[in-house]
Amino acid sequence: MQPSLVDAATLEQLASVRHRDPHTVLGRHPAGPGEVVYRAWRPEAVSVALRCAPGAELVPLAASGPSGIFEARFDESALPLHPVVVSTYADGETFTAVDPWGFAPTLGPLDLHLFAEGRHRALASVLGANLRTHDGVSGVAFAVWAPNAARVSVVGDFNSWDGRQHPMRCLGESGVWELFIAGLDSGVSYQFELITAEGGWLRKADPLAKTAALRPLTHSKVAAPSRHVWGDAAWLSARAARDPRRSPMSVYELHPGSFARDASGRWLDWERLAARVVAHVKPLGFTHVELMGVSEHPFDGSWGYQVTGYFAPTSRFGSPDDFRAFVDHLHQNGLGVIVDWVPAHFPKDPHGLGRFDGTALYEHADPRQGEHPDWGTWVFNYGRNEVAGFLIASARYWVAEFHVDGLRVDAVASMLYLDYSRAENEWVPNRFGGRENLDAIAMLQQLNTVLHGDFEGIMVIAEESTAWPGVTRPVYAGGLGFTLKWNMGWMHDTLGYFARDPVHRRWHHHELTFGLVYQWSEQYVLALSHDEVVHLKRSLVGKMAGDDWQRRANLRALYSWMWCHPGKKLLFMGGEFGQTHEWDHQRGLDWAEREAPEHRGIEALVGDLNALYQSHPALSLRDDDPSHFRWVEAHDADHAVYAFLREGPSGEQLLCVLNATPNVRHGYALGVPAPGVWHERLNSDAAAYGGSNVGNHGRVFASPTPSHGLPHRVTLTLPPLGVLVLTSQGASRGP
Numbered sequence: 001m002q003p004s005l006v007d008a009a010t011l012e013q014l015a016s017v018r019h020r021d022p023h024t025v026l027g028r029h030p031a032g033p034g035e036v037v038y039r040a041w042r043p044e045a046v047s048v049a050l051r052c053a054p055g056a057e058l059v060p061l062a063a064s065g066p067s068g069i070f071e072a073r074f075d076e077s078a079l080p081l082h083p084v085v086v087s088t089y090a091d092g093e094t095f096t097a098v099d100p101w102g103f104a105p106t107l108g109p110l111d112l113h114l115f116a117e118g119r120h121r122a123l124a125s126v127l128g129a130n131l132r133t134h135d136g137v138s139g140v141a142f143a144v145w146a147p148n149a150a151r152v153s154v155v156g157d158f159n160s161w162d163g164r165q166h167p168m169r170c171l172g173e174s175g176v177w178e179l180f181i182a183g184l185d186s187g188v189s190y191q192f193e194l195i196t197a198e199g200g201w202l203r204k205a206d207p208l209a210k211t212a213a214l215r216p217l218t219h220s221k222v223a224a225p226s227r228h229v230w231g232d233a234a235w236l237s238a239r240a241a242r243d244p245r246r247s248p249m250s251v252y253e254l255h256p257g258s259f260a261r262d263a264s265g266r267w268l269d270w271e272r273l274a275a276r277v278v279a280h281v282k283p284l285g286f287t288h289v290e291l292m293g294v295s296e297h298p299f300d301g302s303w304g305y306q307v308t309g310y311f312a313p314t315s316r317f318g319s320p321d322d323f324r325a326f327v328d329h330l331h332q333n334g335l336g337v338i339v340d341w342v343p344a345h346f347p348k349d350p351h352g353l354g355r356f357d358g359t360a361l362y363e364h365a366d367p368r369q370g371e372h373p374d375w376g377t378w379v380f381n382y383g384r385n386e387v388a389g390f391l392i393a394s395a396r397y398w399v400a401e402f403h404v405d406g407l408r409v410d411a412v413a414s415m416l417y418l419d420y421s422r423a424e425n426e427w428v429p430n431r432f433g434g435r436e437n438l439d440a441i442a443m444l445q446q447l448n449t450v451l452h453g454d455f456e457g458i459m460v461i462a463e464e465s466t467a468w469p470g471v472t473r474p475v476y477a478g479g480l481g482f483t484l485k486w487n488m489g490w491m492h493d494t495l496g497y498f499a500r501d502p503v504h505r506r507w508h509h510h511e512l513t514f515g516l517v518y519q520w521s522e523q524y525v526l527a528l529s530h531d532e533v534v535h536l537k538r539s540l541v542g543k544m545a546g547d548d549w550q551r552r553a554n555l556r557a558l559y560s561w562m563w564c565h566p567g568k569k570l571l572f573m574g575g576e577f578g579q580t581h582e583w584d585h586q587r588g589l590d591w592a593e594r595e596a597p598e599h600r601g602i603e604a605l606v607g608d609l610n611a612l613y614q615s616h617p618a619l620s621l622r623d624d625d626p627s628h629f630r631w632v633e634a635h636d637a638d639h640a641v642y643a644f645l646r647e648g649p650s651g652e653q654l655l656c657v658l659n660a661t662p663n664v665r666h667g668y669a670l671g672v673p674a675p676g677v678w679h680e681r682l683n684s685d686a687a688a689y690g691g692s693n694v695g696n697h698g699r700v701f702a703s704p705t706p707s708h709g710l711p712h713r714v715t716l717t718l719p720p721l722g723v724l725v726l727t728s729q730g731a732s733r734g735p
Helices: 006-014 110-115 231-242 270-284 320-332 385-402 414-418 438-454 490-499 504-508 515-519 548-564 597-615
Strands: 026-034 035-041 046-050 058-063 071-077 084-088 094-098 128-134 137-146 149-156 174-181 189-197 201-204 252-256 287-290 307-311 336-341 408-411 459-462 484-486 522-529 568-572 629-636 641-647 651-658 666-670 676-683 700-703 711-717 722-728
Touching: 006 071, 026 568, 035 046, 046 071, 046 722, 110 385, 128 270, 149 174, 231 320, 252 270, 252 597, 270 320, 270 597, 307 320, 307 385, 320 336, 320 504, 336 385, 385 408, 385 438, 414 438, 438 459, 490 504, 490 522, 490 548, 515 629, 548 597, 548 641, 548 651, 548 722, 629 666, 641 666, 641 722, 651 666, 651 711, 700 711, 711 722
Parallel strands: 252 287, 252 568, 287 336, 336 408, 408 459, 459 484, 484 522, 522 568
Antiparallel strands: 026 035, 035 071, 046 058, 046 084, 058 071, 084 094, 128 137, 137 174, 149 189, 189 201, 629 641, 641 651, 651 722, 666 711, 676 700, 676 722
16 A cells, blocks of 8 residues: 555544544545545544445555554546445444545535624524535534634434544634534434543533433434424514504413423423413413423523523424424414523533533633623623624524514523622623623614514514613614513512502502603513512412402402503413412413312403403503503592503593502592593403402493593592493493
């Protein structure tokens, strides 16, 4: 055999699996006029041969240099571009495959340029694991960003998890490592094995995996191409034509693992869950379902908020196509789907994003910026282009691939402030000396610009708990650009008020009026979420003041007040029927309790509130316009009575009245703008809801007596711990 054309040092790099571009040495390479050399890498093989055509005789390769390297020279015309390599081992086992070393990179210069700038919107199509046909050969293209690694290999079922078998090549200065492996198909398990610059050894799940093994396993899986045939074209067309800020939106927040379980206590898959959700939620009149964290996550107790798979629906409930079918089924039944998305932090699980290549890659290196003190997690480095681009591509992927109608962005407040939950000496000021996280702000603005620009009618909703200005103001006007924002102040004040004994409410009257001071500064969602019914905070009905009857009456009044108040609506599952026990993610809702009359009454009220909300534009179309809201009575603290008017676009007027005491109030006068009959459209104290049935026999007449600055007056009987909603004769008909 002629001497190898490669120097000994290079061969030693290959044998120690430290070569950053094995394709330049392995596979087919020129060896002189009309000749090529083929060099194979097969650790522990005793012999290696090539099959140059189907059915042809095997051509042996000779061992060359360090153990595992085999090569031979061929006439150029006799050696195909991608020959089959047959390896034999000491136990007699053989392994046959097309070598990966003859394939061109699956990422082009434009892909690498856009990735480096953080502008590759279809990142999941070039990074991660993608089935494709390359140079006429089918297989899987693997690519991963690990700029500081000394070596990266793909390991999996196909190579006995041996990191020596499939080392990847680093593409220039991009930090992206790439390898195409022929013959692989969907369902293959894999991870990336990395050797750090210091010689450490890591096994990591794919940051852009589209599906993963069920926990406690940590490996990624090659996803099958989607075979789902969408049937929601009408829904998407209507969504594109709708302004979510000017439309009724009543959201049912749902944790997929504990909404309902089967008879043995196991999760429902996406198919069964879709049927149960539609059967329960649609008749109640909700417009959307919001799913708590459905991105892949290793720990059930994180509820999906400590994510390791930013492009992968969790495998707990089925495949990515099963999730597509879930969304499609809800869309075809008139329900939108919002998913929670978590760009604020990620967990420290060894297989996750943290210290991905042995360095702080996705997170800040400085713990004052890179570690979250509340949750023991890592914080993303939003100022790094590749990281910001990764997050924006993830968000876009959920909308494009799964047709979701919106993202609820978790923990935005923790992203905006460098000193969030930190003591004075535990944070690093920005370049101007301030506490604002300028990189996070820029990333969120870019996120909202991209999503709203690419997808008409979708929503990006901020869970933001501070008074940060302009969260829902457009980016071009200096805002963050979110569609909507959770109103955490309203939630805190309102729950605090209804938890108080009515005898003390006179001293806390402002807790229900204060929200209207700042209501018009943002586009708000009134959210009674999962966070309020867990960790010994009690269920919503359990928070209410009084005995059992009063607690349910207070809950009905709370819901009625909420549905009348400006702002979109969100209610966590179980709240719609007044579940007694607080939420437990390890079991289903108390569906048996729902059958009791007092719980059926609460559910009936929620259904009627949604019907009222959707049939009266005054309650939804002008949430951000103070000219269509008017206090009638905001100061009667002694009687704990509140009343306001909501005006619709065609002049429709609704009068909403709350009596927050258990005392019936007879002859209570309130000003109204129109004469004639005012119809009682809803009474939260109705017997059908479990109330005492005190009311006004369905209607009252307005007298021409001025009151409360209005030209007419109605005299009402106010039910105990109850809410009345009345419309004038000319108003549109309610439920």
